[in-house]
Amino acid sequence: MKQYKHHTLSVLVENKAGVLSRIAGLFARRGFNIYSLAVAPTDDQKFSQITIVVDVQSAPLEQITKQLFKLINVVKISELDPATSCEYELILAKINAPGNNRASIIELVQLFGGKIVDIGISQLTVMLADSPTKVDDFEALLEPYGIIEVQRTGRVALAKQETSSAKLRSISGKVS
Amino acid sequence: MELTGAQALIKSLEAQGVEVIFGIPGGAILPVYDPLIDSPLRHILVRHEQGAGHMAEGYAHVSGRPGVAMVTSGPAATNIVTALADAYMDSIPMVCITGQVALGSIGTDAFQEADTTGITMSVTKHNWLVTSAQDIPRIIKEAFHVATTGRPGPVLVDIPKDVSNQLMQWYWPDEVDMPGYKPTVKGHPKMIKQAAKLILEAKKPVIYAGGGIIRAGASDQLKTLAELISSPVATTLMGRGCFPDEHELAMGMPGMHGTYTAVTAIQKADLLIALGVRFDDRVTGKISSFAPNAKVIHVDIDPAELGKVRHPEVPIVGDVGYVLTELIKEIKNLEKKQDQSDKSAWLKQIKDWQIRFPLTYDKEQTKVIKPQFVVETLSANTPEDTIVVSGVGQHQMFATQYWKFNRPNQWVNSGGLGTMGFAIPAAIGAKVANPSAMVWAIDGDGCFQMTAQELVTASSEKIPIKVAILNNAYLGMVRQWQEMFYEERYSEVYLSPDLPDYVKWAEAMGCVGFRVESPDEVAIVIEKANAINDRPVVIDFRTDSSEKVYPMVPSGASNDDIVVDPSQGQGGM
Incomplete structure (x- = not known):
């Protein structure tokens, strides 16, 4: 399997003051790197879901998850392998779009399946929600037109659905 | 029963079985010191907050029960940070209560305000900022639970002055509800079986026992194991006393200033049975050359310690007392089918090192005091x-x-x-x-x-x-x-x-x-x-x-390069 240098952790935490600070503090203190971070409420207001993309070159993933799990407010950690999860990210970008460029930008946005969300005299604000690699490509292709401002959300992810019967899959469990 | 937050705090400490508080009052903690007058709790008035923290640690070290320290906000809280960090490193159960400025003043740079929970986040197992007096009994119960279970450690409860004055309805929770905190106590049976197998096969085992044995109260099991498998035992700085120094299998302390025998035996071992230890750099020296020929069985209640420094062949998460009891049973079972390896040559080698390189100093000297x-x-x-x-x-x-x-x-x-x-x-x-x-x-x-x-x-x-x-x-x-x-x-x-x-x-x-x-x-x-x-x-x-x-292993050097007392020659291996 391909070795990814980034790995996505989906972390269920108690919705309490300072939880994010505890997680960020832990990463800083132990020298782990966060690549991106997204926080959102869950359907149960007692918990929040944090999606952290970690740099597994900075420390072994196992050590990161074990240290993270020691935080009292961390309830559950799921490791989402990019190969077996759906990962999405949203980008908003304000692009320099005077008359002569406007049509090609609109075409690019349509090809990617994005949206024009705001139109100004000489600028366009565009949006795309897609896999992180698509978003990277989109951003790179917009670059030549002149990106005025860009904002990315960081990725969110869920494990892929089972496509075969669970009984037939080989189960590799973690010990201890 | 209606109580103030301060009264509820004192009553909670009583309910928790606390007998003594080490502390010193000040502005933000004033409301709590008033009901203390009417309480049977003993208070020891310290002269500096760091002292309160270390006293609570000393109390916990000896009694095994959590030490309690109570100080005010701002400089008092920052003064006790050293003791919290100390207790965190050594896994000492301790509950620290700090006063805080009133809720409405938090974040305004009020007099004697410091971000106590922020500052102590990385040196406590957990901390709480209380925002309602009604939460006090629950949080105190949680605080003692976290401090004393799993891998013990210090916790801190920060109580704003107005919360201490607020009224609340008294209750005492029967149990704690912490969905993210469930320490593993029992070791995995499959791993314990594997450990027993490795132990029976080992010709040159060393038990490397640390503070975890003391925190778990597992000294008896350790002695039983050591005698059962005739394995020499090294006790770390935090584990001194967990195995009697006068025992014939005792080698003393490993590490930078450990005995020649303990350091060398670990280097030459074919199996390292690591119990309640964390492969501290002062023990391992240069990690890449630490115990190079040994397979490692590592038992610890903190899963994050397994594999943090040295990859163990057999990792076992659990209370070391519980795991040792199971391990001893398993070894006895296995012995019915399979004999232990002969360790007489290994024990003879250990004895030889002990005779050649005992701890020593110039004892003849009569002028200056050594x-x-x-x-x-x-x-x-x-x-x-x-x-x-x-x-x-x-x-x-x-x-x-x-x-x-x-x-x-x-x-x-x-x-x-x-x-x-x-x-x-x-x-x-x-x-x-x-x-x-x-x-x-x-x-x-x-x-x-x-x-x-x-x-x-x-x-x-x-x-x-x-x-x-x-x-x-x-x-x-x-x-x-x-x-x-x-x-x-x-x-x-x-x-x-x-x-x-x-x-x-x-x-x-x-x-x-x-x-x-x-x-x-x-x-x-x-x-x-x-x-x-x-x-x-x-x-x-x-x-x-x-x-x-x-002896001394120079900083960053391999344990093979141990320097012994000059009177014993070059040392090394």
Whole structure:
């Protein structure tokens, strides 16, 4: 399997003051790197879901998850392998779009399946929600037109659905 | 029943079975000190908040119960951070209660405001900022639960002044509801089986036992295991006393200043049975050459310790006492089918190292007092159940090397953080936990000057601890490194033997002070000190400034490059 240098952790935490600070503090203190971070409420207001993309070159993933799990407010950690999860990210970008460029930008946005969300005299604000690699490509292709401002959300992810019967899959469990 | 938050706090501490609080009042914690007057809880008024923290640690070390410290906001909270960090490193259960400015003032840079929960986040197992008096009983229950279960550690509860004054309806929760906190206690049976198999096959096993054995109260199981498999045992700085030094399988301490035998046996072992230890850098030396031929069985209650430093062939998460009991059963089962490997050659080799490279110093010397001689004389002239407390530096190493420890909870020191000034307040806490035992603090002159004012606390509270200052007029360990690794260029390490005058200082603090300047007086003055039970005693032992701690593995070097006492030749392997 391909070795990814980034790995996505989906972390269920108690919705309490300072939880994010505890997680960020832990990463800083132990020298782990966060690549991106997204926080959102869950359907149960007692918990929040944090999606952290970690740099597994900075420390072994196992050590990161074990240290993270020691935080009292961390309830559950799921490791989402990019190969077996759906990962999405949203980008908003304000692009320099005077008359002569406007049509090609609109075409690019349509090809990617994005949206024009705001139109100004000489600028366009565009949006795309897609896999992180698509978003990277989109951003790179917009670059030549002149990106005025860009904002990315960081990725969110869920494990892929089972496509075969669970009984037939080989189960590799973690010990201890 | 309607109570104020402050009353609820005191009542919660009582409900939790607390018997003593080490603390000092101030602005934001004032409301809590009022109901304390009417409570049976004992309060010991310290002279500095760091002292309160170390006293709570000393208390916890000896009793196994969580120590409780209570101080006010701002500078008081920052003063106790060192003790929290110390307890965190050494896994000491401790509950610290701090006052905080009123809820509405938080974030306004109010008088004596500090972001206490923010500051202490990385040095506590968990902390809480209380925002409603109604939460106090629940949070106190949670705090003690977190501090004492799993891998023990310090916790902090920060209570704003207005929350202490708020009214609440009293209740005491039956249990805690913490969905993210469920420590694993039982080891995995499959892993325990694998461990038993490796143990039976091993020809050169070493048990590497640490503070986890003491925290888990697993000394009996450790002894049973060691005898069952005839394995020599090394006890780490935090684990001293968890296996009796007088036992024939005892090798003493491993690591930078460990015994030659313990260090070398680990290097040559084919199996390392690591129990309640964390492969600290002071034990492993250069990690890539640590125990290069050994398979590792690592038992710890903290999953994050397994594989953090050294990959274990058999990782077992669980309470080391529980795991050892299961492991012993499993080994006995397996022995019915399979014999243990013959270990006589290994044990003979160990004995040979012990004879060739014992701990040693110049014992013939009659003019100056050798610090090791003071420790040996103390060890020989004090009751069997004496509790020994030390600070950090050369004196700490001499104390752990030359005292014969035979029981757990007998040795109290700052291992991981290496906090100078730990000894005096920790000894006070230890004596409070076990008033019938004699408590000797073995301290350095540098350490003593950092927290000596707590002897005022000891005198006024009638806590008769005894202090042996190994006064070599230097920051001795720093001096040793400058001598050995900085071409004897001594930079800012000289303290003077006479300034301060330790005897006068002791007397000014309500203690009895003695000075000892020649070896033949050592035992005599120790006897005098032992006879004093109504106040603290301080002895200023004038020791040899040039004495160094041996053996020594130079920082960053391989344990194979151990340097022994010069009288024993080159050492090494």
